[in-house]
Amino acid sequence: MNVYVQNVFLGSILPEIGKLFNLESLWLFGNNLDGTIPSSICNLSFLGVLVLSENRLQGRIPQCLGNFSTSLLVLALNENQLYGPVPTAFADGNKLEYLNLNGNKLQGPLPKSLHKCRWLQVLDIGDNEIQDSFPFWIESLPKLRVLVMRSNKFHGKVLSYYLKNDSILPFPNLQIFDISHNEFTGPLPDAYFQNLVAMMNVRINGIEERKPFGYSGDSFKGFEYKLGEVLVNFTNLDFSDNKFNGSIPNSIGKLNSLIFMNLSHNMLEGKIPASFGNLSELEQLDLSSNQLQGEIPRELTRLSFLESLNLSNNLLSGPIPHSGGQFPTFENNSYMGNPKLCGYPLTKKCKDDDDDDKAAQPMLQSEDDDSKFLDGFTWQAVVVGYGCGLVFGVTLGCLSLLYRRPMWLLNFLFGVQQKINGY
Numbered sequence: 001m002n003v004y005v006q007n008v009f010l011g012s013i014l015p016e017i018g019k020l021f022n023l024e025s026l027w028l029f030g031n032n033l034d035g036t037i038p039s040s041i042c043n044l045s046f047l048g049v050l051v052l053s054e055n056r057l058q059g060r061i062p063q064c065l066g067n068f069s070t071s072l073l074v075l076a077l078n079e080n081q082l083y084g085p086v087p088t089a090f091a092d093g094n095k096l097e098y099l100n101l102n103g104n105k106l107q108g109p110l111p112k113s114l115h116k117c118r119w120l121q122v123l124d125i126g127d128n129e130i131q132d133s134f135p136f137w138i139e140s141l142p143k144l145r146v147l148v149m150r151s152n153k154f155h156g157k158v159l160s161y162y163l164k165n166d167s168i169l170p171f172p173n174l175q176i177f178d179i180s181h182n183e184f185t186g187p188l189p190d191a192y193f194q195n196l197v198a199m200m201n202v203r204i205n206g207i208e209e210r211k212p213f214g215y216s217g218d219s220f221k222g223f224e225y226k227l228g229e230v231l232v233n234f235t236n237l238d239f240s241d242n243k244f245n246g247s248i249p250n251s252i253g254k255l256n257s258l259i260f261m262n263l264s265h266n267m268l269e270g271k272i273p274a275s276f277g278n279l280s281e282l283e284q285l286d287l288s289s290n291q292l293q294g295e296i297p298r299e300l301t302r303l304s305f306l307e308s309l310n311l312s313n314n315l316l317s318g319p320i321p322h323s324g325g326q327f328p329t330f331e332n333n334s335y336m337g338n339p340k341l342c343g344y345p346l347t348k349k350c351k352d353d354d355d356d357d358k359a360a361q362p363m364l365q366s367e368d369d370d371s372k373f374l375d376g377f378t379w380q381a382v383v384v385g386y387g388c389g390l391v392f393g394v395t396l397g398c399l400s401l402l403y404r405r406p407m408w409l410l411n412f413l414f415g416v417q418q419k420i421n422g423y
Contacts, residue, residue, distance in 0.1 A: 008031060009028060009031040009032065009033055010031070010032045010033070011033065011034070011035070012033065012034055012035025012036070013028070013033060013035065013036075013037060013038055013041070013052075013057075014038070015038040015040045016040075017038065017040065017041055017044075018038065018040025018041055018042070018043035018044065019040075019043075020044060021043070021044065021045070021046070022046060023044050023046065023047055024046050024047060024048050024049070025047070025048055025049035025050075025051075026044075026047065026049065026050050026051065026052075027049070027051045028051065028052050028055070029051045029052065029053040029054045029055070029076065030053075030054045030055075031054075031055050032055065032056060033052070033055040033056065033057055034055070034056040034057065034058065035057065035058065035059070036057065036058060036059035036060070037052065037057060037059065037061065037062055037065075037077075037082075038062075039062040039064055041062065041065075042062060042064035042065060042067065045071060046071055047071055047072055048071050048072060048073045048074070049072075049073060049074040050065075050072065050074065050075050050076070051074065051076040052076065052077050052080070053076045053077060053078040053079050053080070053100065054078070054079040054080075055079075055080055056080065056081060057077070057080040057081065057082060058080070058081045058082065058083070059082065059083070059084075060082065060083065060084035060085075061077065061082055061084065061086070061087050061101075061106075062087070063087050063088065063089050064087075064089070065087050066087040066088065066089040066090040066091065066094070066111075066113065067089055067090075067091045067094075070093070070094075070095060071095070072094070072095065072096055073095055073096065073097050073098065074096075074097065074098040075096060075098065075099050075100070076098065076100045077100065077101055077104070078100045078101060078102040078103050078104070078124065079102065079103040079104075080103070080104055081104065081105060082101075082104040082105065082106060083104065083105040083106060083107065084106065084107065084108075085106065085107065085108040085109075085111070086101065086106055086108070086110060086111055086125065086130070087111065088111040088113055089113060090111065090113040090114055090116050090117055091116065092116055093116075094116060094117055094119075095119050096117045096119060096120055097119050097120060097121050097122070097143075098120075098121065098122045099117070099120060099122065099123050099124070099125075100122065100124045101124065101125050101128065102124045102125065102126045102127050102128075102148065103126070103127045103128075104127075104128055105128065105129055106125070106128040106129065106130055107128070107129045107130065107131065108130065108131065108132075109130070109131065109132040110125065110130060110132050110135050112135075112137055114135070114138055115137045115138055115140065115141065117141065118141065118142065118143070119143055120141055120143065120144055121143050121144060121145045121146065121173075122144075122145065122146040123138070123144065123146065123147055123148070124146065124148040125148065125149055125152070126148040126149060126150040126151055126152070126178065127150065127151045127152075128151075128152050129152065129153060130149075130152040130153060130154065131152075131153040131154075131155075132153075132154055132155075133154065133155060133156040134154060134156060134157070134158045134159070134179075134184065136159060136160060139160060139170035139171050139192075140168055140170070141171075142172060142173070143173055144171060144173060144174055145173050145174060145175050145176065145198070146174075146175065146176040147171075147174060147176065147177055147178065147179075148176065148178045149178065149179045149182065150178045150179065150180045150181050150182070150238065151180070151181040151182075152181075152182055153182065153183065154179065154182040154183065154184060155182065155183040155184065155185070156184065156185060156186075157184070157185060157186035157187075158179070158184055158186070158188075158189040158192070159186075159189065159191075160189065160191045160192060169195050169197070170191070170192060170195055171192065171195070171196060171198075172195075172197060172198065173198045174196055174198055174199070175198045175199060175234065175235045175236075175257075176234065176235065176236045177192075177196070177236070177237050177238070177239075178236060178237075178238040179238070179239055179242070180238045180239060180240040180241050180242070180262065181240070181241040181242075182241075182242055183242065183243060184239075184242040184243065184244060185242070185243045185244070185245070186244065186245065186246075187244065187245065187246035187247075187249075188239065188244050188246065188248065188249055188263075188268075190249040190251055193249055193251040193252050193254070193255065194251045194254065196255060198235075198257075199235050199237070199255040199256075199257045199258055200254055200255055200256060200257060201256065201257065234259055234260075235255070235257045235258050235259050235260070235281075236258075236259065236260040236261075237252075237255065237258055237260070237261045237262070238260070238261075238262045239262070239263050239266070240262040240263060240264045240265050240266070240286065241264070241265045241266075242265075242266055243266065243267060244263075244266040244267065244268060245266070245267040245268065245269065246268065246269065246270075247268065247269055247270030247271075248263065248268055248270065248272065248273055248287075248292075249273070250273045250275045251275075252273065252275070252276070252279075253273055253274075253275020253276055253277070253278045253279065254275075254278070255279065256278050256279055256280050256281065257281055258279050258281060258282055259281055259282060259283050259284070260282075260283065260284045261279070261282060261284070261285055261286070262284070262285075262286040263286070263287050263290070264286045264287060264288040264289050264290070264310065265288070265289045265290075266289075266290055267290065267291060268287075268290040268291065268292060269290070269291045269292065269293065270292065270293065270294075271292065271293060271294035271295075271297075272287065272292055272294070272296060272297055272300075272311075272316075273297070274297040274299045275299075276297065276299065276300055276303075277297060277299025277300055277301075277302045277303065278299075279303060280302075280303070280304075280305070281305060282303050282305060282306055283305050283306060283307050283308070284306075284307065284308040285303075285306060285308070285309050285310070286308075286309075286310040287310065287311055287314070288310040288311060288312045288313050288314070288337075289312070289313045289314075290313075290314050291314065291315055292311075292314040292315060292316060293314070293315045293316065293317070294316065294317065294318070295316070295317060295318035295319070296311065296316060296318070296320060296321055296341075297321075298321045298323075300321065300325070300327070301321050301323060301325035301326075301327055302325060303325060303326065304325060304326070306325065306326045307326070309326070309327075309330050309334045310333075310334055311334060311335055311338065312333065312334065312335060312336045312337045312338070313336070313337035313338075314337065314338055315338065315340070316335075316338040316340065316341050317338070317340035317341060318340070318341065318342070318350075319341075319342055319343040319350045320335060320341060320342070320343040320344065320345075320346065322343060322344055328344070330345070331345055332345055332346060
């Protein structure tokens with residue numbers, strides 16, 4: 001028996017629900033249910049899917065929900081007002097594949113019994129108040145494809161435990177790795193980047209056909225889900241808003257299936273790796289608000305799918321690459337806050353551009369000088385000539401009147417004129 005109801009129910013979930021012994025799936029998401037989750041729901045020994053998300057449920061999650069050792073496959077309690085710890089009693093041999101607790105008020109550490117969930121493909125505990133160090137013990141889950149821990153209170157370094165012990169490959173199937181908006185410190189986990197094989201080799205993994213599957217970047221929305229298979233056609237690496245320092249590992253360039261990468265708002269230093277030019281499927285890249293230096297690698301112009309780029313608020317310098325690729329389409333806000341960057345689309349020109357301007361400057365200056373000379377000859381010389389003539393004429397007039405010999409003056413002037421004319 002299956003129960004699927006949306007946008008109808010008000011009130012609370014009655015304890016009598018535990019008497020529906022043959023119930024196999026219960027879908028009550030997107031209603032206005034409040035109150036607590038009754039512990040009697042754990043009496044449903046055949047229950048495979050329990051979806052109570054997007055309600056107003058309060059209180060603690062019943063600990064017994066972790067004990068469905070053979071039946072429960074999907075547990076979705078996201079977008080409620082649940083508080084207290086994540087259930088700690090996940091049993092050996094459980095078949096849980098999908099666990100979504102996003103958007104509640106859960107606290108305390110993440111229970112280590114989660115490592116018993118060997119079938120788990122999706123773990124979303126984002127947007128809670130969980131306080132813990134990085135749960136390295138879940139890296140051994142062989143089928144885990146989605147790990148969302150964003151917006152909690154995780155802290156400390158992100159280190160691999162199993163790699164140190166040469167035991168197994170960490171996160172062998174992980175395609176979405178979101179630990180943003182926490183308080184992680186230290187260097188980025190190069191050991192993970194070198195071994196996230198599900199984010200490598202697009203054609204081998206067959207994920208080049210991009211189809212939406214319900215992941216919005218914040219959490220899973222909807223339930224595009226088949227029993228035994230989580231539909232994942234997306235690869236995402238989001239380590240933003242932490243306190244990571246040091247340089248960006250070159251090994252990230254091996255993750256050529258990545259579509260979205262965000263390392264912004266950390267304390268990363270050094271240069272942008274040229275290996276990023278190998279991220280052939282990348283559509284969004286955000287490295288803003290770090291302390292990155294040096295020039296923007298020209299290899300990034302090879303990223304033909306890149307739609308969004310944010311390199312703002314770093315210490316980058318030199319010219320912005322503008323040959324080929326998507327770079328000519330990015331605007332000022334992709335580069336703002338880097339005083340030493342130059343070139344289009346910024347108003348600051350590069351040195352090479354200034355040299356080109358200087359090469360044309362002497363010719364322009366020569367033309368300006370000729371124009372100035374001609375301008376001076378055409379009006380300034382005329383004015384001087386008229387002035388000199390006027391002074392000369394006035395002086396002769398005064399002399400003729402002074403000595404009362406105007407006839408002599410006239411004879412002198414007309415005599416000169418006649419000689420000139422040949423008379």
